[in-house]
Amino acid sequence: MAQLTYREAVAAAIAQEMYRDETVAFIGEDVAGAGGVFKATVGLLDKFGPKRVIDTPISEQAMMGAAMGAAMTGMRPIVEIMFSDFLAVCWDFVANEMSKSHYMSNGQLKCPLVVRTGNGGGSRFGAQHSQSVENWAMAIPGIKVVAPSTPADVKGLLAASIRDNDPVLFFEHKSLYATKGEVPDGEYIDTLGTAKVVRKGKDATILALAMMVPRSIAAADKLMKDTGIDVEVIDVRSLVPLDMQTINASVKKTGRLFTVEENPRLCGWGAEIASIVADELFWSLDGPIVRITTPHMPLPAADNLEDITIPSVDRIYSKVKQVLK
């Protein structure tokens, strides 16, 4: 197993799939010559040439439409939307087009494509470059939604997304690009729609996604050390398909559920899962489900303000401790 950064794992997954399948091509702004503003695609142009790794104009609608039209007719394109906030300028293609054409055509059209995008806060980039918008995507039927937290998951889930026959929105967390981890060598493919228990525990369950996963694990470790409270942490990994079996099994065991969400509060993925668990495990819950989220507000730029806005290790720790006191 090699140690790769999260950003290197992105390039590794794309390269793995491009070697395997010549219908895979990659487009985006400044992704080829410069290797992307987050340097997550460095080296791909050299490996695969300008026919397959392409710098585009600032035309997110054209890019998404191009990916879609190519996907419908025989390719498996990957398109990078530099910051996930910019999905808003091409939202029509997500919400109305790639998600619906398979259904509207009664299965005649397929859109096997991946939209990769830099998501999330922590970089002091302010309100228009820091959002977590995975919940926007989860609200749209017909697409799949993935958000990995480790380099290995990046590689395995991105490869699986590229091979998937549905459009997949793949949210990479900007603040995780520099993190390192073991990544299996050779061809490696994971499975969409599978959550992972990343820390075993018995007193409560925490669900987290992307940057909230390491924070939740750190909070859980501290809770164990300071208070003896033993929290199970689940990395949800994929919002659609959603692995309710893993989630329900854990909550059945612990009787308590916390969600840790980076998106602003209203209509987050945690609300959806909380509504499912509160329904299906009504009689197994020992107390209310608690959602720890970014408040319902835009993100401020100043570092001290941003740090108290997005759920931190301390906030997760304190909240769980206070609730389970």
Add this chain to the structure above:
Amino acid sequence: MAQLTYREAVAAAIAQEMYRDETVAFIGEDVAGAGGVFKATVGLLDKFGPKRVIDTPISEQAMMGAAMGAAMTGMRPIVEIMFSDFLAVCWDFVANEMSKSHYMSNGQLKCPLVVRTGNGGGSRFGAQHSQSVENWAMAIPGIKVVAPSTPADVKGLLAASIRDNDPVLFFEHKSLYATKGEVPDGEYIDTLGTAKVVRKGKDATILALAMMVPRSIAAADKLMKDTGIDVEVIDVRSLVPLDMQTINASVKKTGRLFTVEENPRLCGWGAEIASIVADELFWSLDGPIVRITTPHMPLPAADNLEDITIPSVDRIYSKVKQVLK
């Protein structure tokens, strides 16, 4: 009190506010000469002339941006986005611009504007012209979200939205335009952020919005008649601000909650409210909260299929009956 249709109430509210305040102007596609594709703005051009009631090109981004720039500098524009599905082509202006400029500028910029839009299904228009997207809007901090179910509420809440100093997304339900109701004469202004108990009951609470309100009332009446189950129906009316006091008071009394949502299931407004109620009234609930929604899928065009997709009176009736058996 006059009997007005829901669509006449739209024009009445706009006219009331345009007479009062010369900074109110109205733009949209085919809204002036033709009075709108839903005929909700017939007569405004004659009353206020082409300077204040304006037909635009098919340029939703320009329209939203124009409304925003005018709002920032001293007007109170109203902009029509013909079908709410088309919000996706100008989503940037909702999600990243009008919702954030007040915050990012630390209060220097204000955007007092209203986006009116035809929302919802039932017209056999297919997957790109039938969506209920109020949950997309609810997920965006910094805007207000209103969805009336009666002509009186249209008039009062639209007038209040025009006077409000925040950007308001005002969802008019296409299938309600032809419905009639009493509307107060003279100047009439309602209050945003207030839910309404539209049918008193004691055994369970139903929350509904827009077209789901009359359907829920009909289901409740039938439940009473057939089974003696006495359901309280609350018209949520406004998702942001959200009147949790009225909702919580009802659930405290009845002990059971149903949400009836037209949006596709995942991350609907019902999930959000369910997660709040399940938390705050954990010990008052006599059973799980049940969400009755459109399944998580695009809407089909065929009438028989559309009718079984969107929650119907029968489905609401049967589900409540089965749950409370």
Add this chain to the structure above:
Amino acid sequence: MSDKNAALVNDDIAEEIRLELYRSQYLIRVSEQRAYDLFLQNLVKGTSHLSLGQEAIAAGFGVAMQKDDKSFCTYRGHAHTLARGASVRGVIGELMQRDCGLMRGKGGSMHLTDVDNGVMGSYAIIGAHLPMAVGSAWRAQYLGQDDVTTVFFGDGTTNIGAFHEALNYAVVFKLPVVFVCENNNYMEYTPIESITAVKNPAADRASAYGLESIIIDGNDADIVYRTAQDAYKKAREGNGPSLIECKTYRHSGHSRADPGSYRPKGEVEYWKENNDPIKRYKERLAEFLIDASKVKKIESDIIKEVDEATEFAKKSPMPPESILTENVYSDGGWAWRN
């Protein structure tokens, strides 16, 4: 093109092509009139947008296309779908949202799709399908396939952002795509000149993408056909996209709900009288001394075909509830969770 016809009086279109152009136009005309009648009988639910008066464009391009070429249409796409050879049953059935419809009633009149005939869908959010067509053309270039992609859209569509992005993108990458603007003078109910900065909404913008400005009489099927051939040749030779503005007029309202009363008195009548593409083309056939009985036969065959399709669709059941949840995802189902 046969040698015989290439020699014909100052003209180079073969008789069989001419008859095909007429057949296609006539089929669209009769089918659209039938759709209109079916509205009136309340057998077409939802909305519907007819191409009456605009038939020459769909026909001219359709006949010029190769079998494996791809096309992308709008909600006003019955014409372009029929012109690619889609079954009349499938089209009328879909308008009636029946099980025999092209998409078994799941898409409806605005979303006609017939992949087997190269119709890669009809799209109802203005502008969105232009970038998709660009993507289809990218695929042809990328995979070394020699098909060309055509995308049809209206005059009003030239004012939306996606138009601009698609044109620039297509030119930058020199893609084999043909942009066809059907200028019928109206964006829904609003005269196009009142909300557009230039007189010819597509052609006057061609230079913004380094393209030739092309305006043609969209009601002359020969001209449309010839222009299409040139554009396809250019595209297939690797010389990139074309943007073609076709002047035309729609006889009916914008959509089902629209009586079209915003149009100046006499305007519709004028176009119907003096510039009906079908009338004009029938005269053209006579001019070129094409046997009237052949024309008669085409007409009667089409009427029969549309009648039969109508009866078939009327008898076709509504789609079964079992298909409701099919094809949300590519595994055939709708499950978003386990």
Add this chain to the structure above:
Amino acid sequence: MSDKNAALVNDDIAEEIRLELYRSQYLIRVSEQRAYDLFLQNLVKGTSHLSLGQEAIAAGFGVAMQKDDKSFCTYRGHAHTLARGASVRGVIGELMQRDCGLMRGKGGSMHLTDVDNGVMGSYAIIGAHLPMAVGSAWRAQYLGQDDVTTVFFGDGTTNIGAFHEALNYAVVFKLPVVFVCENNNYMEYTPIESITAVKNPAADRASAYGLESIIIDGNDADIVYRTAQDAYKKAREGNGPSLIECKTYRHSGHSRADPGSYRPKGEVEYWKENNDPIKRYKERLAEFLIDASKVKKIESDIIKEVDEATEFAKKSPMPPESILTENVYSDGGWAWRN
């Protein structure tokens, strides 16, 4: 313009205007260099986009504007904000995300806003502020106010849909808005000509909106100033929008994170040596025999002002936590429920 200066050697720009143009450029130069130094000291957090090398454009337009004119900027907006008279403390303080910043650290370097000085915000999603500027101009026309709105944007921005929609809309309604494209040859790291269908990304598209094609040397503050005056005059007289492409070059990388290594060797040096707007303008002042001591004084005043502002900002606290939840809604708070 004073009579005395109107008579000057083949020129019509008054000395006091010239000095003001220099002052503005020099202020931007020193402030941006300071911002760069503060990055290196890690005192500017987040990202930051400098206008080093592009000062003449902000200065030329800024000096030509009236006090009540409005401007809309991009993330690369420090220059345009300073050029309207915003306090240096406020700008540098915001880059450092301090409590003394223009938005008390809540917006950050990409969103500079100073409504009192007509700066209606800086926007970081490419293209979005063009329609907003159109709206501001609509308001002026609607309320009969005689201010003009200016919107600044880069070459790369001409390929996004909102550009097209804004231009068409502004022309259709003849609004008093001036579109200023700063063509610095690069869209982030990608040469603009490699992803644009035309050579001059803004000017070659003017005709698509019935506008005059205007290309100017954006590194000559006099030319910028004169062009701005013409456009403002046209707009104030009710003759609608202008689109102006200014050729320029940025000396620094695209943003904080960018060393700019994608640029051909020697390119930056060439521009710095041979076409630096500040150097050029200082020579211009000498050419017009403007007293060197006046120039010196301007420079030393500015350096003092920027030094003082820097020290002030360094001593300014971070924003208090209490403001975090202020101004989400216009009632001053953040409550979305009762």
